[in-house]
Ligand SMILES: Nc1ncnc2c1ncn2[C@@H]1O[C@H](COP(=O)(O)OP(=O)(O)O)[C@@H](O)[C@H]1O
């Protein structure tokens with residue numbers, strides 16, 4: 514499955530209103546978003562740092578000198594595809610919104626920049642589009658005075674490294690749109706302290722250096738190491754077959770779970786969850802009643818597809 518299939522938030526509540534180049538816009542917190550935080554498994558320290566940074570950036574910046582402590586309010590989550598960045602960015606926004614609400618009762622506005630609607634087209638067009646997103650849409654949101662969290666998903670599409678732009682069909686246009694992103698960020702920072710930008714990237718090497726130098730916090734989201742992979746597989750199994758099965762209480766089940774972990778070493782979290790799906794569809798019985806699934810079925814499905822012995 515290609516990455517873009519997950520781009521649109523599933524089962525999200527209705528957007529509050531629409532602005533140019535903004536894909537979705539929600540008022541947070543929203544209880545239906547909690548899974549996007551709780552069920553994305555990354556090292557605890559990463560989550561702690563991200564939430565704390567967001568809380569600091571949205572509640573403390575207005576009282577401090579930008580010269581003494583320059584905080585732009587820009588965070589970057591980078592890592593391989595399928596490690597949870599997009600989902601976690603949305604969950605993070607919800608978590609930060611909870612902190613803000615507990616502190617002063619205000620709602621937070623969450624908006625996602627629609628990078629796919631920008632770029633391409635005639636020369637100079639993408640620059641104008643980026644300008645409109647920052648100078649108009651984000652500015653309008655920020656002016657309302659509430660905290661605003663802006664997700665720039667797959668930012669490498671927008672802030673393309675200019676020293677690599679010769680590879681592109683239209684290098685001049687790439688230069689201009691990257692410049693427009695930087696100008697847009699700078700102008701928001703000069704005027705507002707209530708906007709937090711969260712960017713994600715699958716290909717951080719192709720992000721422009723001037724953009725990277727503005728980032729306050731970089732978070733490396735890893736392919737899950739074994740202990741985290743175990744938590745992800747168990748969480749998926751729990752959804753399907755319940756706690757007792759997921760925890761592999763029977764001895765032969767526990768052996769099967771370890772074999773599944775051996776066979777799936779190094780794969781990303783999204784594919785890990787799909788290993789359970791692959792096992793469900795291997796037999797008619799589990800396809801029509803997934804609660805029948807056992808770890809031994811998951812191992813057998815991996816053997817059947819040549820990934821485990
Ligand atoms: N770290 C993770 N822990 C648990 N599930 C994950 C994780 N990463 C990805 N997934 C699963 O894969 C789906 C897609 O992940 P996504 O956020 O699109 O990853 P990315 O943006 O890094 O490509 C998630 O909704 C979740 O089901």
Ligand SMILES: [Mg+2]
Pocket residue numbers: 516598599600666713
């Ligand atoms: Mg993504």
